[in-house]
Amino acid sequence: GDSVTQMEGPVTLSEEAFLTINCTYTATGYPSLFWYVQYPGEGLQLLLKATKADDKGSNKGFEATYRKETTSFHLEKGSVQVSDSAVYFCALGVDSGAGSYQLTFGKGTKLSVIP
């Protein structure tokens, strides 16, 4: 079945450091890929998405490129801020017929940014 593997945290970085959170996937069909973010005490919100190979999703300084050859969708940001402290989830969704409306999530990576 479909699955998502993301690097386990927690990850602690100093402000202005470079961030990479690795995400790889296995899927049948042609998945769309997502990064969701969960700030403390809140639900998840979409950070960025990519719907086909070589697409780059970007938002709030974060970006991720859909790499079909390595089945990866790594999240990067050049300079993190304290306000980026959150849990980040990689997810995939596949159009594979009736009933296939769900997303498959990774286990989440907790990021803490210290001043």
Added chain:
Amino acid sequence: DVKVTQSSRYLVKRTGEKVFLECVQDMDHENMFWYRQDPGLGLRLIYFSYDVKMKEKGDIPEGYSVSREKKERFSLILESASTNQTSMYLCASSLGLAGTKTQYFGPGTRLLVL
């Protein structure tokens, strides 16, 4: 703006009680979902619904049921709460019948079963 609301942020219930968690979305979305979130396990799908009165089991439906009488409202029911159902419960909705659509989440209900 897209909005998904959940009836409670925090709930404390006793073992054996019947528990109702309510979720409402104002976006006219066809699909609605209930997940539970546990440390180290990520999000696991309990049930989802792709239309009024329609429901499908997710990965962990045991001990839960759902109800969708109106398009905007999706309820999760714990028939007889147990301590292993202590968790964070997240509701989500999406537009369109495709797994590639963005899901919009509510703020979550943190349930403690004593």
